[in-house]
Amino acid sequence: MSPNSSLPKIHFISIGGSVMHNLAIELHLKGYIVTGSDDEIYEPSASRLAQYDLLPAVTGWFPEKITSDLQSVILGMHARQDNPELARARELGIKVYSYPEYIFEQSQSKQRVVIAGSHGKTTTTSMVLHVLKYNNRIFNYLVGAQIEGFDNMVKLSENAPVIIVEGDEYFTSPLDPTPKFMHYQPHIALISGIAWDHFNVFPTWESYVKQFELLADSLPKAGAIIFDETDDMLNVIGQKERPDVANIPYNVHPNKIENGKTILLTAEQGEVPVLIFGNHNMKNISGAKAVCERLGVTDEEFYNAIQTFKGASKRLELLGSSESMSVYRDFAHAPSKVEATTAALKEQFPNRQLVACAELHTFSSLNKAFLTQYRRKLKAADVAVIYYNPQTVEHKRLEALSEEDIRAAFKRDDLKIFTDASQLETFLKSLTWRNANLLLMSSGTFGDLDLKALSNAVLEV
Structure with missing residues (x-):
């Protein structure tokens, strides 16, 4: 110094x-x-x-x-x-x-909670942070998306007894191929689900699954693994006997949908209305509740707090709505996320036509060998739309894709396919939007489309 x-x-x-x-x-x-x-x-x-x-x-x-x-x-x-x-x-x-090494260095004296999984980890982490903040708990955190009420995505203070970390399975640094979440050495680990993605990092399903098994096996005595028991592979990992480690499975939280609103059904608190929806989010709520219980949060404290949770940025985020339609955007890009998000919106509004538009943007999604993983993933959509930029394919040095390749991979003959963002925008604006919802799914930008302006335009149609 x-x-x-x-x-x-x-x-x-x-x-x-x-x-x-x-x-x-x-x-x-x-x-x-x-x-x-x-x-x-x-x-x-x-x-x-x-x-x-x-x-x-x-x-x-x-x-x-x-x-x-x-x-x-x-x-x-x-x-x-x-x-x-x-x-x-x-x-x-x-x-x-x-x-990850630095975060661990700064939190060695704290109880460490890592929330991992192929999907749902950002939302589940955000839920836990929201509940802890609502109940005036002192805690540190690292989360991968902007959350309402939090100025920064990282907090490191001396007096916090616990740190909540969103941990991913990808390489730590150019020098270290260890999964990031292994460096945090958690006392409590939640795994929200395993769905193969990032074909370029984990070339086989087995190599991908192994990362989560390593995390589960790393838990110390008196530790806990919390996991989605509806995921067959994850259930095998979660139920594995580990001396002095608690196995805590969770499932979809009991709920009902009334007039496009989701209501949690609870034994002690009765009916609890929430602002989020979809099967995945109902699982995320159950997982977040299990984490919070381990941290001493009561059922009453949890349900009081979760009612005001609006979701993480770009996770089924409402861009705009009117009496007869809504526009949502979601970070969904992997096959399992595209399927779950599309199904969630259709289930929430079964009487509205659903136009689901997904951008192929990642290395995996643009890879001809991986593309078949998207088979029937847009089946819940009434109108299914795909956008991709051929220059992105070229930039990633991948084999060129044809409309026939994409249509065959998705197993949907009526799939609308666009490679020009302005043509996509024109198409969406040309549709009749009464009693319909628009869902925009991507980890990219749809060719730099102004999604908020697009939302406003279709709401006025």
């Missing part, structure tokens, strides 16, 4: 990442001296870093930023192994952490 300052000095390599920039902001707010570099920074990371004067003045890598007074360097997933700043840090003998 600098002789002129007792404040820790931390440098971020690849500061623009979704978790990385939030961690940088949190350390800055704690009084640390924070610097960072990146070769490209997108929104909202750029604006949020600029707000705290943490946005690098120039993009790129600058080894001269790595000085001997740094306490440590935090390495982001998107930096390469030959990064010149990383080489300089090693040369100077400065401690290099991945962000």
Whole structure:
């Protein structure tokens, strides 16, 4: 550390990442001296870093930023192994952490809860945070989406007895192929479901499933694994005998739908109306409740809080509505998510026509060998639409796709397919929207379409 300052000095390599920039902001707010570099920074990371004067003045890598007074360097997933700043840090003998390693370092004295799974982990984590905050609990957290009522996605304080972490199964850093969630060493782990995705990272179903088994097997004595028992593979992992580790299965929370509104059915609290819907969310509620019980939250405290939970950003997010229609967007991109989200909206509004539009954007979804995983996943939609950008396929160096490939993979002859965003927009605006819902599903941007403006336009049709 600098002789002129007792404040820790931390440098971020690849500061623009979704978790990385939030961690940088949190350390800055704690009084640390924070610097960072990146070769490209997108929104909202750029604006949020600029707000705290943490946005690098120039993009790129600058080894001269790595000085001997740094306490440590935090390495982001998107930096390469030959990064010149990383080489300089090693040369100077400065401690290099991945962000999961750093989060663990900061929370060794706390009870650690990790929420994992192929789908539902962001929403379930958000539910737990919402309930704890509603009940004035002190806690730390790391979550992958913006949540109403939380300014930052990372919180690290000295006085919190517990930390809630959304943990993913993908590689920790360019130097470390260990799944991120293994570094947190949780006392409680929730796994929300296993559905194979990221074909480029886990080329086989078996290699993907193995990551979750490793997490379950890592739990310490007096630990707990909470899992969705309706997932056959996960049920095998969850029910495995582990000495002194509690197995806590959960299922769909009992509920009913009335006039497009979901109501939880509870033994002690009676009927509890909620703002979210769909089978997956009913499972997420059960999982979140099981976590909260382990943290000492009563049933009454949980149900009082969950009534006001609006969902995580871009998770079945309502963009706009009128008396006879609604527009939703969802982060869904993997086959299981596309199917669950489409089915949830149709079940919630069975008398409305459902137009479901999915963008093929990820490496897996644009891979001809993986595309068959989407077979019949849009069956709940009355009108099924696919958008993809051929330039994205080319950029990812994948084999070109034809409309016939996509139609055959989805097993739906009436599938509408667009490769031009403006044509997609024109098509959607041309439809009759009385007594109909529009669902937009993507981890991308539909070719930079202004989805809010599109929502407003179709609501006026």
